[in-house]
Amino acid sequence: MTLGASQVRNDVRERRVAKGLSQADLAQRLDVSRQTINSIETDRYTPSLPLAIAIARFFGVTVEEIFHADHN
Amino acid sequence: MQTTTKTSRKYLATPIFGVAMGVAYLVALSVAGQPVWGVLALAVMVAFSGALLLARRRSETVKGLLDHRDERISAIDLRATAITALALIAVILVAFVVQIARGQSGWPYSMLGFVGGVTYVVTVICLRIRG
Numbered sequence: 001m002t003l004g005a006s007q008v009r010n011d012v013r014e015r016r017v018a019k020g021l022s023q024a025d026l027a028q029r030l031d032v033s034r035q036t037i038n039s040i041e042t043d044r045y046t047p048s049l050p051l052a053i054a055i056a057r058f059f060g061v062t063v064e065e066i067f068h069a070d071h072n
Numbered sequence: 073m074q075t076t077t078k079t080s081r082k083y084l085a086t087p088i089f090g091v092a093m094g095v096a097y098l099v100a101l102s103v104a105g106q107p108v109w110g111v112l113a114l115a116v117m118v119a120f121s122g123a124l125l126l127a128r129r130r131s132e133t134v135k136g137l138l139d140h141r142d143e144r145i146s147a148i149d150l151r152a153t154a155i156t157a158l159a160l161i162a163v164i165l166v167a168f169v170v171q172i173a174r175g176q177s178g179w180p181y182s183m184l185g186f187v188g189g190v191t192y193v194v195t196v197i198c199l200r201i202r203g
Binding site for chain 2: 031032033035039045047048
């Protein structure tokens with residue numbers, strides 16, 4: 001099964017806002033660019049597994065709790 | 073956890089390479105008896121390198137390409153490189169066909185196509201072996 005970027009949704013924006021962080025703040029914490037955070041939040045870019053794990057760990061959840069694959 | 077493919081500050085590498093190529097153009101054109109064009113070529117390359125450094129301050133993408141490269145920028149760079157290669161392959165193939173249609177040997181396009189094809193096959197094999 002192959003999942004495109006549009007088939008993987010995520011709650012990164014909601015969790016970031018809940019923590020009171022800007023995209024730049026989160027980008028700095030994760031050592032990526034602000035554009036990358038924006039692309040992930042808008043489902044235009046699906047992060048690699050290491051980055052997805054880093055994001056999940058940052059928010060204290062599992063990867064599956066923050067990234068949702070739409071299986072049709 | 074490391075999610076950045078390149079974190080070292082190597083942002084000067086591309087501008088320095090640009091200036092070095094400008095110097096190479098200057099030397100080559102001077103040897104060919106056209107030093108004025110050589111100076112002009114060097115000036116263009118210095119200006120290009122300077123523009124890159126200035127753009128790095130304003131553009132996160134340029135900064136990412138030159139210096140602090142994360143996985144998305146790397147993916148963009150990889151795709152752009154692949155599309156560039158496709159464009160070059162198309163030009164080489166068309167130029168080769170036009171040359172042989174004119175009754176010429178096809179050189180140097182035949183050699184460029186050969187190098188490109190061999191490089192692709194070898195790279196696929198190496199990457200396949202690495203998994």
